[in-house]
Amino acid sequence: MLNQLGPIIAVLLLICLAASVGAYPIKKLIRIQEAKHELRHGSPGFFRTMSGWIVIAVWVAVTWFFATIIGEWWAIEDLSAAIHRSGRRLELLLRILEALADD
Amino acid sequence: MTESSVIAQADLMCTNCAGQCEYSPRTGALTCKSCATEHVITINPNADPEAEHHYDPDLPHTEQPKFTQDRPYQCETCGGEVIFQGHSISENCPYCNGSLVERPNGESYVTLGMIPFSVGNEQAQDAAHNWVSRRWAAPSDLQSVVSGSNVSGIYVPFWTFDSKEAVNYTVNYKVTRGKKTVMRTDSGFMKTEFDDLLMPASPHVTPLIRDGILHEFEPSNLRPFEPAYLAGFAAERHHQPVREGLRQNAKDKALLLRNRIKKHSGKNSVVDVSYLTDTTGIKYRRILLPVWILHYEYNGTPMKVVTCGLQGRTFGERPFSSVKLLALAALASCAVAAFGFVWGAYNIY
Numbered sequence A: 001m002l003n004q005l006g007p008i009i010a011v012l013l014l015i016c017l018a019a020s021v022g023a024y025p026i027k028k029l030i031r032i033q034e035a036k037h038e039l040r041h042g043s044p045g046f047f048r049t050m051s052g053w054i055v056i057a058v059w060v061a062v063t064w065f066f067a068t069i070i071g072e073w074w075a076i077e078d079l080s081a082a083i084h085r086s087g088r089r090l091e092l093l094l095r096i097l098e099a100l101a102d103d
Numbered sequence B: 001m002t003e004s005s006v007i008a009q010a011d012l013m014c015t016n017c018a019g020q021c022e023y024s025p026r027t028g029a030l031t032c033k034s035c036a037t038e039h040v041i042t043i044n045p046n047a048d049p050e051a052e053h054h055y056d057p058d059l060p061h062t063e064q065p066k067f068t069q070d071r072p073y074q075c076e077t078c079g080g081e082v083i084f085q086g087h088s089i090s091e092n093c094p095y096c097n098g099s100l101v102e103r104p105n106g107e108s109y110v111t112l113g114m115i116p117f118s119v120g121n122e123q124a125q126d127a128a129h130n131w132v133s134r135r136w137a138a139p140s141d142l143q144s145v146v147s148g149s150n151v152s153g154i155y156v157p158f159w160t161f162d163s164k165e166a167v168n169y170t171v172n173y174k175v176t177r178g179k180k181t182v183m184r185t186d187s188g189f190m191k192t193e194f195d196d197l198l199m200p201a202s203p204h205v206t207p208l209i210r211d212g213i214l215h216e217f218e219p220s221n222l223r224p225f226e227p228a229y230l231a232g233f234a235a236e237r238h239h240q241p242v243r244e245g246l247r248q249n250a251k252d253k254a255l256l257l258r259n260r261i262k263k264h265s266g267k268n269s270v271v272d273v274s275y276l277t278d279t280t281g282i283k284y285r286r287i288l289l290p291v292w293i294l295h296y297e298y299n300g301t302p303m304k305v306v307t308c309g310l311q312g313r314t315f316g317e318r319p320f321s322s323v324k325l326l327a328l329a330a331l332a333s334c335a336v337a338a339f340g341f342v343w344g345a346y347n348i349y
């Protein structure tokens, strides 16, 4: 039971950390929503507001990635193995982010 | 503006009751404030409000500002200079609500075309307050802060610019070879044109606000400049020389050019664009467009909400509530972390 406490505390800490830096990406998300609905598509203001949206994707991806490690740690009760196994997931994630950034 | 930019007080006098007339966006006529009689505004049938002027940066440009008889007022806060037609002199700046002081007659450039207001005060007021009420993550007291503010109508100077571009460009792009990503370079040539790019000729309306409110601008809707349309409204005259307008417009043009180059190159993962363009056939118009501006102050920061006088589209500046942003961020963090946790726990990948 005590072993299970580590991952739970870790995931709570992760949520606190992600939330504390999350105000900026959330603001960006709202600005993008506004741009999509209110700015003329293809106008300079539209392009300027849309640029930088990758911040949101990075924020989500990083939070998700650390949560997967903690989840696996909780399941197999072995942190170093969980970290070790996250390597290929990280590789896939970076590829997705790179493809998104190019778009 | 020519001498006709000033309308005689007598021309705004109602022939029915000798009251004062103002331009009415609802009817498109001069309407008497006392007896509501409508007086049709006659415009010069020979004027061509859509006419464009040529500009060659290599030749001396002959357009000169002209001395005008309309009394300008300058804002002590933002420096904006406005004129009023008829009796409708406001004590406050329509851009920022600062106090106005009268200035000696000055020089400004002739404005050929304009589009008069078709959205009235009440409609604009509703549109502006409605816009504010629909903001996500806005401070809870925002609506009550804004509710004390009223819109004021002003004709804002704008440019339209045309140009032809012959562009030599180089793009750096990424390609994936097996597991590796490599950079490649490609060059090309593209001919493209810009037609009627709208640029505010006043620092008070930003390009972002322009893109939020002027979706429906059509040069074919321009009418000859007619001071009667200004009766009851403020107006800012054209003060920028063409090269200054072009300098302002260059940032927008560069952004649009980069996007067109990316498309033209046909490459997917363009990282970097560099180009040299030969610009010819520059044409411009000086026009006035109608906007309603509502200004308010939130925590000491002046902000504005702008409603287009053509269709009522609204866009503006707004504050965010840091508490609401944090709450939304916490909610999103919980969702993402829970999703990731389950993913890892079931070792999906």
Ligand SMILES: [Zn+2]
Pocket (backbone or CB within 6 Å): B014, B015, B016, B017, B018, B019, B032, B033, B034, B035, B036, B037
């Ligand atoms: Zn009358």
Ligand SMILES: [Zn+2]
Pocket (backbone or CB within 6 Å): B075, B076, B077, B078, B079, B080, B093, B094, B095, B096, B097, B098
């Ligand atoms: Zn002002």
